[in-house]
Amino acid sequence: MNLFSTLNTSYLGLIAQQNALQTTSHNVANANTPGFSRQKAIMETTTPLPYPSLQRSVGAGQIGTGVMVGSIDRVRDAFLDTQIWRETESLSSWEEKQKLLEQIEVVFMEPADSSLSGFFEDFWNAWQELSKNAESEAVRTALLESANNLTDSFNHIARQLNQMGTDLQTTVQNQVAEVNSLASQIAALNVQIESISITGDNPNDLLDRRDLLLDELAKYTDFTVVKQNNNVIDIEVDGRKLVEGKDYYNWSYTPGNQVEWAADAAAVNLKDGGIKGAIDGIGLVNDYKEKLDNVAQNLIEEINDQHKQGYDLNGTEGEDFFSFDETGTNYALTIKVAVTDPLKIAAASVDEGKAGGAGGTNALAIAQLRSDIEGDYQKIITALAVDAHEANRMVENQSALVYQLENRRISVSGVSLDEEMVNLIQFQRAYQANSQAIRVVDELLDTLVNGILR
Amino acid sequence: MRINNQIIARTLMQNLNRNLEMMNKSQDEMSSGKKIRRPSDNPIGMAQLLSLKSSLNQQEQYIKNMEDAKSWIDTSETALNNATNVLQRVREIAVYAANGSLPEASLEALEKEAGELINELVQIANTSYGDRYIFGGTNTQEPPFEYTGGVVLYTGDNNNLEWEISREVEMAVNINGNELFQLSGDNVFGLLINFKNDLTAGKAGEYINDLDKAFDHLLSQRATLGARSKRMEMSLQREEEAKVNLTALRSKLEDADLAESTMNFKMQEFVYQAALATAAKSIQPSLIDYLS
Numbered sequence: 001m002n003l004f005s006t007l008n009t010s011y012l013g014l015i016a017q018q019n020a021l022q023t024t025s026h027n028v029a030n031a032n033t034p035g036f037s038r039q040k041a042i043m044e045t046t047t048p049l050p051y052p053s054l055q056r057s058v059g060a061g062q063i064g065t066g067v068m069v070g071s072i073d074r075v076r077d078a079f080l081d082t083q084i085w086r087e088t089e090s091l092s093s094w095e096e097k098q099k100l101l102e103q104i105e106v107v108f109m110e111p112a113d114s115s116l117s118g119f120f121e122d123f124w125n126a127w128q129e130l131s132k133n134a135e136s137e138a139v140r141t142a143l144l145e146s147a148n149n150l151t152d153s154f155n156h157i158a159r160q161l162n163q164m165g166t167d168l169q170t171t172v173q174n175q176v177a178e179v180n181s182l183a184s185q186i187a188a189l190n191v192q193i194e195s196i197s198i199t200g201d202n203p204n205d206l207l208d209r210r211d212l213l214l215d216e217l218a219k220y221t222d223f224t225v226v227k228q229n230n231n232v233i234d235i236e237v238d239g240r241k242l243v244e245g246k247d248y249y250n251w252s253y254t255p256g257n258q259v260e261w262a263a264d265a266a267a268v269n270l271k272d273g274g275i276k277g278a279i280d281g282i283g284l285v286n287d288y289k290e291k292l293d294n295v296a297q298n299l300i301e302e303i304n305d306q307h308k309q310g311y312d313l314n315g316t317e318g319e320d321f322f323s324f325d326e327t328g329t330n331y332a333l334t335i336k337v338a339v340t341d342p343l344k345i346a347a348a349s350v351d352e353g354k355a356g357g358a359g360g361t362n363a364l365a366i367a368q369l370r371s372d373i374e375g376d377y378q379k380i381i382t383a384l385a386v387d388a389h390e391a392n393r394m395v396e397n398q399s400a401l402v403y404q405l406e407n408r409r410i411s412v413s414g415v416s417l418d419e420e421m422v423n424l425i426q427f428q429r430a431y432q433a434n435s436q437a438i439r440v441v442d443e444l445l446d447t448l449v450n451g452i453l454r
Numbered sequence: 455m456r457i458n459n460q461i462i463a464r465t466l467m468q469n470l471n472r473n474l475e476m477m478n479k480s481q482d483e484m485s486s487g488k489k490i491r492r493p494s495d496n497p498i499g500m501a502q503l504l505s506l507k508s509s510l511n512q513q514e515q516y517i518k519n520m521e522d523a524k525s526w527i528d529t530s531e532t533a534l535n536n537a538t539n540v541l542q543r544v545r546e547i548a549v550y551a552a553n554g555s556l557p558e559a560s561l562e563a564l565e566k567e568a569g570e571l572i573n574e575l576v577q578i579a580n581t582s583y584g585d586r587y588i589f590g591g592t593n594t595q596e597p598p599f600e601y602t603g604g605v606v607l608y609t610g611d612n613n614n615l616e617w618e619i620s621r622e623v624e625m626a627v628n629i630n631g632n633e634l635f636q637l638s639g640d641n642v643f644g645l646l647i648n649f650k651n652d653l654t655a656g657k658a659g660e661y662i663n664d665l666d667k668a669f670d671h672l673l674s675q676r677a678t679l680g681a682r683s684k685r686m687e688m689s690l691q692r693e694e695e696a697k698v699n700l701t702a703l704r705s706k707l708e709d710a711d712l713a714e715s716t717m718n719f720k721m722q723e724f725v726y727q728a729a730l731a732t733a734a735k736s737i738q739p740s741l742i743d744y745l746s
Contacts, residue, residue, distance in 0.1 A: 105493055359615070
């Protein structure tokens with residue numbers, strides 16, 4: 001041991017504190033960076049002297065030679081990440097459904113008066129009025145008016161539901177594009193991370209950025225992370241590799257089809273995530289459209305049947321009251337009032353009609369179809385209420401869960417300014433102390449060199 | 455748990471947001487007056503509300519139907535009342551003429567009066583309500599009775615106007631002219647015309663019995679209408695009561711309790727302000743403030 005090596009020890013101390021200060025200031029600088037994990041300079045002692053050997057000189061044990069920063073680690077709980085991804089997947093899926101159901105609720109507008117059930121009420125009441133005033137042209141015109149309002153409302157809702165289906169397909173398209181972009185970014189980060197890890201360094205900030213991309217990916221799809229050497233990860237979806245080291249595999253989606261692997265057009269069976277939610281949403285929209293079509297179909301068939309049994313004011317048999325595009329099954333979308341001449345509404349029954357009178361028995365028979373058709377429609381709204389309520393609740397619960405998990409992650413990895421300030425002072429003081437040690441050694445050397453010469 | 459600045463900020467934001475959301479909901483309730491704004495607000499309540507709304511709407515229509523029916527029946531009853539008065543007068547003439555000791559001139563005067571009474575009865579039979587003849591069956595657009603060439607012709611039909619006055623309960627609101635004036639054999643008009651023609655021949659006495667029968671017939675028709683009117687009145691009362699109950703039920707389901715909403719809103723506002731005040735205090739200090 002000599003004074004020069006003590007000088008060196010202090011120098012190492014200066015360097016280590018400086019590194020730690022640098023890390024601290026990096027933490028402070030990134031206090032609000034999304035996905036950033038606080039970092040810690042892990043200090044360790046350098047190899048002490050003398051190195052243990054049989055021939056070592058006699059002396060008091062080992063003498064320390066200083067300090068070095070062994071590694072700079074990021075503080076991160078990988079288990080929390082996995083949990084957050086799982087719950088985010090579920091949350092995103094429910095969020096898509098909730099958004100959709102909320103829109104469907106708006107389209108149906110229940111229980112407002114201008115909703116379909118409101119138009120239904122007017123329609124049935126108009127038949128009741130007609131049954132009492134079969135000869136009145138004003139009442140007949142009012143009935144046609146209310147029937148037109150009803151069919152317009154059917155058409156409007158069906159059109160809106162169609163539009164929602166199209167919008168959801170666009171959503172899936174966008175989300176698939178997003179997944180492809182994320183996969184390519186993750187693969188690119190894998191390359192950088194690997195090249196740094198091979199040298200034995202920790203690519204902390206790159207790892208943070210990759211985890212952030214995985215957070216993003218969880219919004220769209222479920223996935224499993226498979227760890228490889230040198231901090232490289234593979235991502236598997238539905239048992240196939242989406243990202244494999246530096247390589248990634250695209251998905252493709254054309255509206256009306258399933259999400260596929262671009263390479264071989266095999267289906268991607270998603271379990272969760274926004275894409276799954278949107279695809280489920282398309283199914284939901286179709287369900288509601290079908291239910292609405294059923295109501296419209298019943299309305300058309302039952303009323304036409306009854307209408308044809310009656311006689312109009314001219315004493316001729318009734319024709320179809322409603323019409324629709326018979327080339328398809330889009331009842332709700334294409335339902336129209338076929339009768340345009342108020343006199344041609346067949347309000348009278350057979351006897352009344354043949355007598356040339358203005359009876360309203362058939363109008364009453366039509367008015368009495370109300371409960372059948374109304375019941376079917378109410379079932380749609382009840383189902384919608386239950387679906388939307390469930391989606392709202394699930395989103396609420398999942399949001400709370402993800403929020404809690406994120407809080408825990410921030411608790412572990414987030415930067416605490418107070419803590420960093422304490423560290424700052426600690427490292428600053430240590431730096432000052434090392435400088436002081438160098439001054440003392442310098443004085444000793446001064447004594448030795450200049451004092452002896454005189 | 456290790457608390458740091460980000461957690462404090464997040465928790466703060468989350469809580470403020472939640473408070474605002476709750477305030478928004480209360481405000482929505484207060485301004486719209488409705489508890490159920492969309493189906494998902496309360497699925498069970500929504501199902502009840504839909505069927506309640508429908509029931510109420512039907513009820514209102516039935517009440518309207520009954521009111522219309524009652525006016526129709528009341529008009530018919532008044533007409534029948536007048537008709538019985540006419541018959542009453544005809545019977546008086548018959549009794550008077552049957553006396554046998556009346557001079558020719560008196561009989562002729564009576565015959566003239568009988569002719570007028572027939573005209574009046576035809577007019578009564580052609581009573582209209584609104585622009586509709588009430589005794590023509592379903593043929594309501596033309597006067598159902600026509601007095602020409604010494605006979606009264608019925609041009610209406612034998613149909614009834616069946617209106618729905620309650621769920622699946624239909625009731626005829628009219629009595630068609632045929633049924634109303636038909637006696638066994640002849641009708642009331644035929645009887646009166648024959649009576650008039652035979653009056654000067656001194657055969658008035660032979661008609662008293664038949665006139666009594668005709669009178670009874672009209673009375674019984676009037677009684678039928680009276681019973682219907684009474685029934686309608688009672689149903690109306692019942693339906694009105696039911697409507698009040700249903701409306702109350704609907705209001706309970708759908709309408710916001712304004713006092714409760716206001717109180718909730720006030721409480722939420724208080725909590726929100728407290729949260730803001732706490733935030734202002736807790737977010738500021740940090741160790742940095744105390745290092746110099």
